[in-house]
Amino acid sequence: MDIFARLKAAASSDWRSYVDHDFVRRMGAGTLPQEAFRYYLVQDYLFLIQFARAYALAIYKGRNLADMRAAKAGLCAILDLEMDLHVRLCGRWGLSPEAIESAPEHQATVSYTRFVLDCGMAGDLLDLHVALAPCIIGYAEIGRDLAPDGVEALAGHPYRDWIGEYAGAAYQQVAADARSHLDDLAARAMTERRFAELAALFAKASRLEAAFWQMALNETGA
Numbered sequence: 001m002d003i004f005a006r007l008k009a010a011a012s013s014d015w016r017s018y019v020d021h022d023f024v025r026r027m028g029a030g031t032l033p034q035e036a037f038r039y040y041l042v043q044d045y046l047f048l049i050q051f052a053r054a055y056a057l058a059i060y061k062g063r064n065l066a067d068m069r070a071a072k073a074g075l076c077a078i079l080d081l082e083m084d085l086h087v088r089l090c091g092r093w094g095l096s097p098e099a100i101e102s103a104p105e106h107q108a109t110v111s112y113t114r115f116v117l118d119c120g121m122a123g124d125l126l127d128l129h130v131a132l133a134p135c136i137i138g139y140a141e142i143g144r145d146l147a148p149d150g151v152e153a154l155a156g157h158p159y160r161d162w163i164g165e166y167a168g169a170a171y172q173q174v175a176a177d178a179r180s181h182l183d184d185l186a187a188r189a190m191t192e193r194r195f196a197e198l199a200a201l202f203a204k205a206s207r208l209e210a211a212f213w214q215m216a217l218n219e220t221g222a
């Protein structure tokens with residue numbers, strides 16, 4: 001078992017509340033109201049701006065070039081890959097990048113992003129990557145689960161672009177690389193005594209992910 005599998009097993013109920021959330025299931029079934037999805041996507045853009053800062057912090061906290069390059073890959077995945085999806089989808093609804101960027105941050109967005117940034121500021125690189133892991137690796141799992149027959153089979157699905165982004169080869173590769181880098185980092189920096197602390201951090205990030213989905217349902221009455 002790699003460190004990611006161990007963390008997931010230690011936080012299994014919080015993990016399930018995130019990856020099996022009603023929002024995810026309804027998105028997969030195509031029954032999620034578009035209003036809830038739009039609310040989510042605007043907040044997610046604001047979320048990604050803060051997550052880009054967290055990856056920039058991970059570059060700063062790197063102990064060697066391999067650490068710095070791994071964090072840079074996460075940063076580029078957000079700034080050059082993921083945010084394009086948000087800009088493209090929001091553009092279809094007549095929302096410019098400037099309009100999304102100036103939307104007020106919901107408390108759930110503030111809580112999750114500032115929690116991760118604080119893990120990085122107060123802790124070391126392993127704390128920071130453990131706090132980031134549910135995000136990047138979790139979305140790769142969700143994308144894969146929602147596209148069991150591959151991205152091509154999603155033709156006509158109302159959330160095809162979103163699912164296709166996270167199920168697609170580029171994002172899957174970024175997540176696989178993040179997972180193996182996390183394992184390497186744990187091999188260097190983790191002690192068994194520290195595992196419980198890291199698992200608590202991972203569980204909290206998973207709960208904050210679940211709260212992020214829930215925010216969109218609550219705010220739109222979906």
Ligand SMILES: Cc1ncc(CO)c(N)n1
Nearest residue numbers: 044047048135136139212
């Ligand atoms: C809330 C959230 N978690 C994870 C990801 C994946 O990067 C995302 N875009 N948004």
